[in-house]
Amino acid sequence: MSTAQSSVSASSSTSRSTSSPRVAVVGATGAVGQEFLDVLAQRNFPMSEVRLLASARSAGKSVEFAGKTHTIRELTEESFKGIDLALFSAGGSISKKFAPIASQAGATVVDNSSAFRMTPGIPLVVPEVNPGDLKGIELGKGGIVANPNCSTIIALVAVTPLHRAAGVKRMVVSTYQAASGAGYAAMMELEQQSHEVLRGQAPTCKIFKQQYAFNLFSHNSSMLENGYNEEEMKLVKETHKMWGDATVKIAATCVRVPVMRAHAESITLTLGKALGEDEAREILAKAPGVSIIDDRAHNRFPTPIDASGKDDVYVGRIRQDISQDDGRGLSLFVCGDQLRKGAALNAVQIAELLLK
């Protein structure tokens, strides 16, 4: 019997627990999956069992979690029997197939993929933004909750407090997105290419179709007919869904930069009413999940390295947008760890809201 299986013994009955749920992590060997394990352990998330699932390639591998060795099991249709909470991060096609199976088996699914984000009736949630949308979801009673796209989460943790204060009418976002957003293999490719380029060799391009080290390029998601890529349109549509307002004008340019971990975003807002930069700074200083690094005297503002491995979204360069002369324009620069707040942490925070 594997250690993971043996941990079932404490809760081998089929009765559901909403205070100490039985948890499955789907995609446990991936970049987000590994972060799930760190976040669950660091936050002492109460669990009576944890089941770590991945593909057949990883089945049988050992993983350390919360001071114990667990064995990875292959994801199958039988994987969710007795599970109360299933945290999915194994890609959209796996979610499309297995999230409904998990939900049918009684597990409440929190899904990191894009599979269900825009599905009507499926809540798309950032706890700091729209926790009320979880109404009606109960742990152990099935149902799917979608975790938004990482760039959307990071932007909205910073912008929603300003939206509440002064009503965002228009938002223009430019992203600087790290390798970790594309998974482990992309992080390894950036590392390998960096060595190759420094040695004067041609870079190996497998995950991305062009040189990534010492370069940057338009986000690698599919291009759409309107000239935007999928990543850019996720920011538009997901913001509209979470704010419950499709009239806000949003445009994004998403760029992959050779940073290992944590995304950065330049954001310019047009607000419904004038909001001074000092007032904006005060609002952000009190906002949950936000830390400010905004030291003009020392030219010290948020960096991806500041944000790496951290829970908060870091905000700086808080300034009046001088191209809008009615006081309603505001610009910010934000950094957030997209494996944590942009993925695993946000999903675990959703699960925490469901604990009773």
Ligand SMILES: NC(=O)c1ccc[n+]([C@@H]2O[C@H](COP(=O)([O-])OP(=O)(O)OC[C@H]3O[C@@H](n4cnc5c(N)ncnc54)[C@H](OP(=O)(O)O)[C@@H]3O)[C@@H](O)[C@H]2O)c1
């Ligand atoms: N990276 C991010 O910042 C981020 C942010 C938000 C959302 N997401 C989403 O989270 C998901 C995973 O992303 P990632 O970056 O963690 O990718 P990753 O590092 O490539 O990990 C993928 C995971 O999925 C598992 N998997 C692949 N095929 C499978 C199958 N047939 N059956 C069961 N498990 C399978 C892999 O298991 P094996 O090791 O066995 O192959 C691995 O555990 C994606 O949907 C992504 O869009 C990622």
